[in-house]
Amino acid sequence: MTVHxxxxxxxxxxxxxxxxxxLCPLGTFNSANVPDQQNCGSCPAGSYTSFLGSTVCIPCPADTYSDYAGAHVCTPCPVNKRSASGSDDESDCKCDIGFVRLSDGSCRPCSLDRQ
Incomplete structure (x- = not known):
């Protein structure tokens, strides 16, 4: 006899x-409306779930990103950089207002000195 x-x-x-x-593991989810519940799906890049048994993935908050599927945390943007909610790559983190991007990718304050 098979038990379903x-x-x-x-x-x-x-x-x-x-x-x-x-329960679905961290970084995965299973919608309440999915008929085949053999597996939990990985949260796509740009989203995460930080608790067991999630039914949805949450977009990464502003100023963070997740560049891989199955994340249970989002990575903060580097110092002096900002990103939109749901960012899926570190390159989405841009220099904050009042900062300029240097050749090494870091950001420094704009100079007010124009001598």
Whole structure:
């Protein structure tokens, strides 16, 4: 006799037993409306989930980014740089207002001295 288990959103069928459900791991999710709940999907780059059993991924907050799928945290932009919410690459972090980009990629304050 085959036992079919319907898991709730944020869960997947236990791979060892098949008769119980496990919470989706960090960095993954499973929508409450997904009929095949054998697997949890990885959060795409630019988003994350930092808790077990997530049903959705959260866009990375402004001034952070995530450049890989399955993130459970977003990486802060380097010093004096900012990015929009949902950024998926460090190159999305641009120099803040009042700063200029140097050849090494860092940002320094604009000079007011025009001698």
């Amino acid at each position: 288990v319907k898991c709730r959103g944020g869960e997947r069928v236990n791979r060892d037993h098949g008769e119980t459900c496990d």
